[in-house]
Amino acid sequence: MTYLWRIPETNSDGLIGTYLRSNGLDRFELRKGKRIKVNEAMPTVQFDERTHCLLAFDCLSNTAVPLISQRLGQVLLDICAQDVQLVPARIEAADGVLDGWSLLNAIATVRAINHSKSVYTMVPGTQAIMGFRHLELLEDCLVGHQIARDTEYLGHLLVSDSLAQALSDFSGATFERPEEAYHQSMRRR
Incomplete structure (x- = not known):
């Protein structure tokens, strides 16, 4: 995860x-x-x-x-x-x-977005992703890393399950499953 x-x-x-x-x-x-x-x-x-x-x-x-x-x-x-x-x-x-x-x-980057299961909009006239309505990541997208940026959407800071667990007791550090992060924001609108 x-x-x-x-x-x-x-x-x-x-x-x-x-x-x-x-x-x-x-x-x-x-x-x-x-x-x-x-x-x-x-x-x-x-x-x-x-x-x-x-x-x-x-x-x-x-x-x-x-x-x-x-x-x-x-x-x-x-x-x-x-x-x-x-x-x-x-x-x-x-x-x-x-x-x-x-x-x-x-300092690591990985390709993480599962395009066939994600819903997003592009910046008009470009191939850059502007925002997500639903996000799913590729399984094992971190490929041996514990933390990395998503090469296609650098605003995403990706964290492995084991690292998220190790950091769970630190106040202010919050980790969400991608599907829940964007699904919740859709419901609030």
Whole structure:
């Protein structure tokens, strides 16, 4: 089984950070599924919440990629170091600064979409997928990886069943089956 690493819908606006581009690293570089060169200028994510609220989580949502604690980062390095790069980041909270966090860069990519069972729309005039109404993934799409980006839809961060189980006790890390993630969003409309 392959899961999607998702942003919890229960997060308040204050718990969704804004990635600040001023450090020179384009946030979309973190979604390409490739190792990136880490600059001396540390990426910064700004939150409206206070530090004590943010420290209650191991994974924080933001406008880039998952922002993870040292504890969660160490587990990822222990389980799948070949699939991840941890990019040191700084958090600017409403009442101070937090260091010791990292942006999660998945450095593997795989073809994952089962086109015959998925329903999606294309960006007009292109071959790029714009969004899904229903998503099913190919069995064993991770091909030996624990975490990877989908080559056809880089916004999908794919996680193996065993990794999802290993991370299930970390607060803020949410994993959904693809069929449920998009099926639920269709029902809410």
